[in-house]
Amino acid sequence: MKQQRLKEKHKEHVITTQEDRPQEGASSDKSRERIAERAYELYLERGCREGCDLEDWVDAEREMLTLSRS
Numbered sequence: 001m002k003q004q005r006l007k008e009k010h011k012e013h014v015i016t017t018q019e020d021r022p023q024e025g026a027s028s029d030k031s032r033e034r035i036a037e038r039a040y041e042l043y044l045e046r047g048c049r050e051g052c053d054l055e056d057w058v059d060a061e062r063e064m065l066t067l068s069r070s
Contacts (some may be wrong), residue, residue, distance in 0.1 A: 035060045 038051070038060035046052065 031064065035064055038063060 035057065039056040042056040043049070043053070044061055046056070
């Protein structure tokens with residue numbers, strides 16, 4: 001019986017939702033929005049090349065990470 005209670009407590013402790021940490025969700029949404037905007041800019045700069053959306057996203061993400069570390 002005690003073991004079961006410990007397991008249940010562990011599960012409760014491990015599971016978190018965005019509701020538990022709303023500030024992280026808002027920050028994450030803003031980051032995604034900025035990355036999406038920059039990826040779209042890269043898409044336009046590269047002449048609207050189809051099929052390079054992942055490359056544009058990764059490049060935008062890399063830029064944002066580089067800027068945040070500076």
